[in-house]
Amino acid sequence: MEENNSIPDGWHLKQVVEFASKIQSGGTPKSDNLEYYNGEIPFVAIDDLSKSNKYISKTQKKITNKGLLNSSAWLVPKYSLLYSIYATLGVPRINLIEVATNQAILNIIPKKKIISLEFLYYLLLEKRNTILSHSAHTTQSNLNAKVVKELEFVFPKSTIEQNKIAEILSKIDEAISETKIIITKYNRIKTGLIQDLLTKGIDDKGNIRSEETHEFKDSPLGRIPKEWDCLELRKCIELHNNKRKPISALVRAKMIGEFPYYGATGIIDNINIYNVEGEFVLFGEDGDHFLKWKNQEQTILVNGKFNVSNHAHIVKGNHICSTKWLHYFYFHRDITFHLTRQGAGRFKLNKESLSSLPILVPRDINEQIKIIDKIEYLNNFINLYKIQNEKLQANKTGLMKDLLSGKKRVTHLIN
Known part of the structure; x- marks a missing residue:
């Protein structure tokens, strides 16, 4: 998949099978056997990967030990790489807890002396489109263990350099995550505020009215201010x-x-x-x-x-x-x-x-204007964070491409 003639100094070309100590998909206990479900073992499905970002720390379903023993599922140790090979292809995630997975997920335990887990996550994430394009040109529409084992990547020989690259990308991920949290928080505030503004309005002092402090009346759409x-x-x-x-x-x-x-x-x-x-x-x-x-x-x-x-x-x-x-x-x-x-x-x-x-x-048309101004102020505030998030996402995409190809090196940042 990688070009041999594009290997930077201090980097090498290796197949996944060379830097993984174990590569094995999971399995699903029979869904009609209630004894296999609602146990203590977190059970990862594609949905769990799609709804998470980088890490998996909880799952929608759990299975019992009996379900584990009577299926192809196995206990994947924490800090492994979970990789989707059916449906939503090529999505990598890191599990922070011990889990079992279904057969749509290939579990990769990396050899720590060859490749770091965090670096492998970003490597697979950045190469996802290339991997999917490669898969689309084969007779196998899905990925499978054999295909993934034969994938080859160029990456630093030094795990110290790998970790520095992962550290830089992690910081951007943290900034993106913080921005998303702010956007979610203010969208939640906005929902409640707009509901109040469009049903209670604001008085001449700029405060949202309430029935405790202002006069309201009945209407076909509920209680509304007398004004x-x-x-x-x-x-x-x-x-x-x-x-x-x-x-x-x-x-x-x-x-x-x-x-x-x-x-x-x-x-x-x-x-x-x-x-x-x-x-x-x-x-x-x-x-x-x-x-x-x-x-x-x-x-x-x-x-x-x-x-x-x-x-x-x-x-x-x-x-x-x-x-x-x-x-x-x-x-x-x-x-x-x-x-x-x-x-x-x-x-x-x-x-x-x-x-x-x-x-x-x-x-009072002026009250309408004041309410609209408040809504638009909040919209503009949220949009600023959305723009910031888009810029961070673009920076991340560019940095991933440069850092994970060796176009930009981080050796000068390593003590």
Whole structure:
């Protein structure tokens, strides 16, 4: 797999079988025997690899010792390399606990004097696409023990150099992990905050209202501040459906232009058929499309010029309700409860059902603006971390390619 003529000084070419003391897949106890499951032995499946990052420290299932003895599963010592060979191919993980695995996972115990575990993890991760490409050109679509044993890699002879490379990449992984934790934390905060902002609002002092400190009233959508109204959407919008244009799939495929086109499947770039200028919210009309979009992502706030088919309603706020308020209110609200099924059990968001949707609206447009500002501030804050995460991911990809090929050496960093 590797080119022999590209071996850096101090590196060598070896097959996996040469640097592994044991390479063996696992097995699965019969699923219909209850005595084999819910035991004390962590049992790793492909799902566990997919849902983890670098390390495996817990599993979704556990098996009993009896299940272990009556299957091809075996106890894989901690600090081994678990490598997926079926389904999601070529995913490496390090187990921090003793585990058993199913047959879709090849367990590799490396020879510590030849290759370090952490380095092997990054090596297999970086070479994954190459390995999958190599596998795709063979008669065996999946990987197997024989294929993996014969894989060959160029890597440093010195485990000290290997460890330094792994250390550098681990630090980037730690930074990525910390960034993801922050994003997850603030997304969770955002979910709760938006729910409060869009149902309780903020008073003239900038505080979220509560029934303990403010006056509320009943509405079809629950308790709301006395300064708010629950209205039918028709009272709050301008509907611009006359600007829609039906386009066949055949015609759409041949169109090229500068404006995005909104059809039954969402936004498509580079289509020039009909454009509308301004800020609008689009509601997907077709039942199949409508149900595919979860968490109200069928509402898309569009700024500037765009094109739209007859599968989307074009909505703009009026003097009662800002366009952005429409967007944020419905983006975070399930409206299927207010719709009826038509045809073969499908929902249809037609003009009348759209116009009849209930919406909560602060009477003071300035309160709407303040709430939107708070939501967008939090969105921008989260997006900054998302951008940082993307940059870290890109840096990691580049560093892995350079460090694991010997293009960039780390010998000067070794004492």
